[in-house]
Amino acid sequence: MLIHSFIKYKLVIFISVFILLANPFKAIANYDPTFTNYLEQIKDKLPSGWQMRLPSKIRVNNLVDGKNKQYLIRVIWENSSSRLTVNLFSCDTGELSCLVGSFSVDSNTSVNAQQAFKKHKLAAVPITLKDGIQGYLFDELKQQPSTEFSSVMWEQEGFFYTVEFNAQERQNILYMASSMAKETPIYSAVVSTDTRSEVNQTVSTSLSTPSNIIQPQETVNKKYLLLNLSDRRVYVYKDGKLQASYPVAIGRSGWETPTGTFAVINMEQNPIWQNPFTQEIIPAGSQNPLGVAWIGFLSNGGAEIGFHGTTNEKLIGQAVSHGCVRMRNQDILKLYQQVTIGMPVKVVP
Numbered sequence: 001m002l003i004h005s006f007i008k009y010k011l012v013i014f015i016s017v018f019i020l021l022a023n024p025f026k027a028i029a030n031y032d033p034t035f036t037n038y039l040e041q042i043k044d045k046l047p048s049g050w051q052m053r054l055p056s057k058i059r060v061n062n063l064v065d066g067k068n069k070q071y072l073i074r075v076i077w078e079n080s081s082s083r084l085t086v087n088l089f090s091c092d093t094g095e096l097s098c099l100v101g102s103f104s105v106d107s108n109t110s111v112n113a114q115q116a117f118k119k120h121k122l123a124a125v126p127i128t129l130k131d132g133i134q135g136y137l138f139d140e141l142k143q144q145p146s147t148e149f150s151s152v153m154w155e156q157e158g159f160f161y162t163v164e165f166n167a168q169e170r171q172n173i174l175y176m177a178s179s180m181a182k183e184t185p186i187y188s189a190v191v192s193t194d195t196r197s198e199v200n201q202t203v204s205t206s207l208s209t210p211s212n213i214i215q216p217q218e219t220v221n222k223k224y225l226l227l228n229l230s231d232r233r234v235y236v237y238k239d240g241k242l243q244a245s246y247p248v249a250i251g252r253s254g255w256e257t258p259t260g261t262f263a264v265i266n267m268e269q270n271p272i273w274q275n276p277f278t279q280e281i282i283p284a285g286s287q288n289p290l291g292v293a294w295i296g297f298l299s300n301g302g303a304e305i306g307f308h309g310t311t312n313e314k315l316i317g318q319a320v321s322h323g324c325v326r327m328r329n330q331d332i333l334k335l336y337q338q339v340t341i342g343m344p345v346k347v348v349p
Helices: 005-013 033-045 111-122 167-182 329-338
Strands: 072-078 083-089 099-107 125-130 133-138 149-156 159-166 223-228 233-238 241-247 260-263 266-269 293-300 303-308 319-321 344-348
Touching (some): 033 083, 099 167, 111 133, 111 149, 111 159, 125 167, 241 329, 293 329
Antiparallel strands (some): 072 083, 083 099, 149 159, 233 241, 293 303
16 A cells, blocks of 8 residues: 555554454454444444445644534435435534535435536546545635535445535545545445345344344355355355355354354455554555455454455464454455455355
8 A cells, every 4th residue: 555644644543353463353443533423323324235434533724722623413314315424513503604524425326426526527636545546626716616615526336425625624635535435434234235246135133243244045146155164165156156265264262253144344455454452553565464355244343354364374274363264365365356345255164
């Protein structure tokens, strides 16, 4: 990953669960504390299969006695335009005159969002938010007539994201957009059919299970992963036929990899990891215990479990991890090309 001013801020958003360096879970998100009381509300308002991104820090040149100003947040779902917006207000009443800025997400099939994205690209100052993700700055002060707000918009994983703040906050807008693009997204409280990922399963409503567990059903004529813990292998199936299989290492005694039917919830190449004890940042590279790629399929209580590469391929085939599924780096890269967000993952004993 490129190291520049934006990346320096990103590093602080990666926190890990209790884990040894050689047996890591996926690093989890750490959004600005202002959002803490609103995360569940955002999850509940997101339609099935949707996701929302927030920055690791709200950055606005608006300080009170040298401290960040306290903001009122309102989460709004607009049925007419199929858009979710997180608005920040500087007053308790939430009046429009107090609007500081907003973060929003639209489906990339939305006509209104497509038109807005075209508008951004035509007036674009292109910004590289992360590897492979291009954002476009629409500087309203340079438009005729000019307005007070500028925005950055980009497309990522089937959604359009927009950050809109006062035009004077140009650098802060760019920082927050970059942070959002790199941050782990918030997923809807319910996962169901998603045409992008071929999921065709029923969602579990049990409050005692992770939100992305899917009740087992037939997967004939569908693409899915089968992780057989006894075999220590993951199998890729499509249309009922085996496409590929790879050896894996699984959770050790007391930290067993959970069984059930789940779904791929996030994917990342060259992940960054932070040691929870020393706070040491492990950048992408040969020393990163997550290897060259991450494919998450279970999230419960903030922790994530998934497939990832490893720095010690000699342990493949053993039960040695804290629940995650390790793979040889060359194999995780192949698997990464074979899966999509939402693809079922069946884990059997």
